[in-house]
Amino acid sequence: MIRSILFLLLFATSEETGEEKDLVFVLNTPLMMSDTDLSNAVDFIYNITDRLTIGPTNTLVAALTYSDRSTQHFSLNSYPTKGAVLSSLAALKSVNRSHDKSNPNEALETVRLTTLKGSRASSSKFVVLIVMQGPAADSRTTTKWAAEDLSADYKATLVTLGLDSLSDSDKYLMTSITQDESKTFYVIDFKFSCNVIPNVTNLIDSSADTSPIINCPDPNAVGATTTPVNDTKDDSLLLVVIGALIGTLIILALLVIAYKCVKGNAEKDLRVLKAIEVYGEARFGTSKEAFCHEEFGGSGTVGKAKSDNTEEIKSMYSTRLFLARNFANGQTTTFSNNR
Incomplete structure (x- = not known):
């Protein structure tokens, strides 16, 4: 009887506590990014978050955008409920885009020195970097170093999503950031990013919903749509x-x-x-x-x-x-x- 009570107490505690995860989305928003691309990229972030369990004892979310400079829109401790987090993510569709240059090295440094400073000691750390435009050649090395420092300090898992139009050097950098090709994804257009949502979600939380997105366009059907x-x-x-x-x-x-x-x-x-x-x-x-x-x-x-x-x-x-x-x-x- 006593064993049964202890088991129930431990089970209830584990369900309430869950598995702590600190998730940071870093979205590249250069001047060249169209309103449509921005909207599709934000939808990618939004739909991943919607599949996770959000709360103080589960997953907390922070969001940054960057081009020439990085901007943290909200921290891990800003919104404890899913509804508040999703509402704040949707607001990113109106973010200002005013610079052509992209500096992911600075954005990753901001995550290491500021965003994850408020993370929980027992949580698993995840950083999802969405790249629209590759960095200047002279900042590729510093971007790689920033990713290495972030991974070393917090044992963070880095995931990258980029456009297939990126140069070979930029694609090499994307793999260098994740240090694992299975965590690096490419799409020909951000409207097709919904196809990789199940994969990215599974990397963050294997217990979450990883079913395909309904009505997600098929990139293999692009050729057929050009017939008219x-x-x-x-x-x-x-x-x-x-x-x-x-x-x-x-x-x-x-x-x-x-x-x-x-x-x-x-x-x-x-x-x-x-x-x-x-x-x-x-x-x-x-x-x-x-x-x-x-x-x-x-x-x-x-x-x-x-x-x-x-x-x-x-x-x-x-x-x-x-x-x-x-x-x-x-x-x-x-x-x-x-x-």
């Missing part, structure tokens, strides 16, 4: 071809119109030239009509013509007279303008 884009490009090409054909037909029509105009002007020019030719055949000081009269009978008749070709001579006379009068009535002006 290719179809749109094909439609655009078809429209371009149709437009080119219509344009060609319009150009041909304009060429036909231009040809007819030029041909008409050429015929007019030919008549003017003929009139000039007639004018050139006259003797100096002779009027056009007098010239025609002299050539075909002097009085506008055909007295000098032979009887057997009278109609032919009349026709020639009429043609010359018509051309001469046209020339005298301003056809030369038209000729000059066309030239």
